[in-house]
Amino acid sequence: MNDILLKVLRGEEAERTPVWMMRQAGRYLPDYMKLKEKYSFFERVQTPELATEITIQPVEQVGVDAAILFSDILVVPQAMGLEVQLIENKGPILPEPIQTEKDLQRIYIPDVNETLSYVFDAIQLTKKELNNRVPLIGFAGAPWTILCYMVQGKGSKTFDEAKAFCYTQPQLAHQLLQMITDTTIAYLKGQVAAGVDAVQIFDSWGGLLSPGDFEHISLQYIRQIVAALKDEVPTIIFAKGAWHSLQNMAATGAQALGIDWCISPQIARKFAGNNVVLQGNFDPAKLLSPVPVIEKEVKEMMLAFGKGKHIANLGHGILPNVPVDHAKAFVNTVKEVSSNW
Numbered sequence: 475m476n477d478i479l480l481k482v483l484r485g486e487e488a489e490r491t492p493v494w495m496m497r498q499a500g501r502y503l504p505d506y507m508k509l510k511e512k513y514s515f516f517e518r519v520q521t522p523e524l525a526t527e528i529t530i531q532p533v534e535q536v537g538v539d540a541a542i543l544f545s546d547i548l549v550v551p552q553a554m555g556l557e558v559q560l561i562e563n564k565g566p567i568l569p570e571p572i573q574t575e576k577d578l579q580r581i582y583i584p585d586v587n588e589t590l591s592y593v594f595d596a597i598q599l600t601k602k603e604l605n606n607r608v609p610l611i612g613f614a615g616a617p618w619t620i621l622c623y624m625v626q627g628k629g630s631k632t633f634d635e636a637k638a639f640c641y642t643q644p645q646l647a648h649q650l651l652q653m654i655t656d657t658t659i660a661y662l663k664g665q666v667a668a669g670v671d672a673v674q675i676f677d678s679w680g681g682l683l684s685p686g687d688f689e690h691i692s693l694q695y696i697r698q699i700v701a702a703l704k705d706e707v708p709t710i711i712f713a714k715g716a717w718h719s720l721q722n723m724a725a726t727g728a729q730a731l732g733i734d735w736c737i738s739p740q741i742a743r744k745f746a747g748n749n750v751v752l753q754g755n756f757d758p759a760k761l762l763s764p765v766p767v768i769e770k771e772v773k774e775m776m777l778a779f780g781k782g783k784h785i786a787n788l789g790h791g792i793l794p795n796v797p798v799d800h801a802k803a804f805v806n807t808v809k810e811v812s813s814n815w
């Protein structure tokens with residue numbers, strides 16, 4: 475039974491630094507690609523046996539200290555009544571995005587036990603199959619990041635239409651953000667009831683907002699989610715690029731904060747204070763370097779974080795073209811360095 479991730483999240487000492495990788499269940503694994511040939515994305519997500527198999531692959535094949543449920547943040551807008559398509563090599567498309575008050579009337583706060591029960595079934599089955607080998611992390615998108623897709627209707631580097639929606643129709647935007655928040659709270663509570671041991675909130679686009687807008691448009695809703703889960707399981711907030719608000723994120727009471735590779739561990743620690751756990755922050759593209767370079771740079775990262783209050787991870791999701799051996803070198807170097815502390 476490996477529960478070092480939970481020990482660190484509870485503020486206890488662990489034998490060594492726990493390690494997992496964002497988006498670890500996915501396209502860099504040959505066994506995942508085999509299932510991808512046979513089943514569509516939402517078939518994989520909605521079939522508990524497939525989701526379980528994919529969730530466990532990186533635990534068995536790469537040796538990570540936690541599993542993260544195979545699903546997607548976009549199942550929430552789907553459950554709220556929006557169509558979501560995942561198009562090969564193009565990413566997500568929402569053909570009828572939210573842009574007006576009339577559009578908002580098309581969506582609703584769903585009964586998660588009806589619309590998202592397949593996620594809860596997948597969690598129960600995964601917990602059974604994991605048999606406590608490692609903890610299971612559940613997740614959801616932050617309301618702002620979900621709004622980005624619901625309004626823009628597709629991926630974007632700037633999400634300018636989503637921002638324009640917030641800046642020109644603030645009342646509608648906040649109504650939508652609150653609907654997403656309420657759905658997300660019910661959804662994450664359902665994940666906890668089904669058995670997840672911790673949850674991560676992915677605010678992938680938090681860094682597109684100014685510090686003031688981040689508070690107003692994103693963090694005030696994340697704060698509600700963290701508060702709602704306070705007595706349930708530990709929470710990790712990953713707001714990519716929003717390093718300016720680490721102090722405010724720590725004040726939400728979340729147990730851990732994810733950081734990306736554009737901030738040093740030392741500065742992140744200064745901003746976040748001494749109590750919260752930091753998670754991160756290896757540049758995912760650096761996993762494309764030769765293995766000796768990976769080993770050297772992971773060691774440097776580990777030394778920069780120091781012993782304790784750290785969960786080793788990438789600074790964003792693993793890229794599909796990373797060789798499995800390189801992912802293993804990342805995981806093994808974390809284990810070696812921190813076992814000798």
Ligand SMILES: Cc1c2[nH]c(c1CCC(=O)O)Cc1[nH]c(c(CCC(=O)O)c1C)Cc1[nH]c(c(CCC(=O)O)c1C)Cc1[nH]c(c(C)c1CCC(=O)O)C2
Nearest residue numbers: 496497498499500515542543544545546547565676678791
């Ligand atoms: C923004 C976002 C999305 N989804 C997610 C985020 C937040 C994290 C981040 O910023 O990377 C979160 C996510 N998506 C997926 C997981 C699975 C669990 C894990 O291993 O981390 C998680 C945690 C599977 C997935 N979700 C998706 C895939 C790839 C499609 C496939 O394999 O068929 C996987 C494995 C599709 C997806 N889903 C999304 C995009 C933009 C795409 C297409 C681009 C891409 O492929 O990365 C939305």
